[in-house]
Amino acid sequence: MTLTTWFSLFAIALLGAMSPGPSLAMVVKHSLAGGRSNGICTAWAHACGIGVYAFITMIGLAVVLQHSPLVFDTITYLGAAYLAYLGVNALRSKGGVAARLESGERVSNWQSAKEGALISMLNPKIALFFIALFSQYVDAGHSLSDKVTIVATPFVVDGSWYTLITLLLSNAAVLDKLRHKAALIDRLSGCVLLALAIRVVVSI
Secondary structure, rough: OOOOHHHHHHHHHHHHHHHHHHHHHHHHHHHHHOOHHHHHHHHHHHHHHHHHHHHHHHHHHHHHHOHHHHHHHHHHHHHHHHHHHHHHHHHOOOOOOHOOOOOOOOOOHHHHHHHHHHHHOOOHHHHHHHHHHHOOOOOHOOHHHHHHHHHHHHHHHHHHHHHHHHHHOHHHHHHOOOOOOOOHHHHHHHHHHHHHHHHHHHHO
């Protein structure tokens, strides 16, 4: 895998992690309600769920590619369409981070970890996202090291991003700035996602 290919994988994994949704709401909830340790437990348990999805998706797509290239191409086009859909939604978004800053009752680190894992494993949108993401990389992962990199990248990116969110939540000034820039972040993410969708179609 070339550095350019890996960087594009890293970028789209980061955008997926940054996208506001139930995962962000869960990490924020436990960070605000339980504290830094709860947020970090939630973040890395969520990342473990992402790692499982990444592994299963890569293996499944590799089998499809080997036995039916036509079906694989169809999945790739559908994946590109989904990336474009996410991009359009991001461009139309008014920023939803502030609205998701919910607090709750204090819970144990174990409970935070359990809810973090469940929110990733039971979210069907994550499965769709990985099909869209890995359909363009699974053919590039020929060696064992490439396969490990493809799976490890979204795992590390996801855990690191939500750990960063947890740390930022301990600084009210930084959090306020993120709230005010939420719409701009959505716009930039939308543009990048649309560009990636176009890149997928052109490269097929």
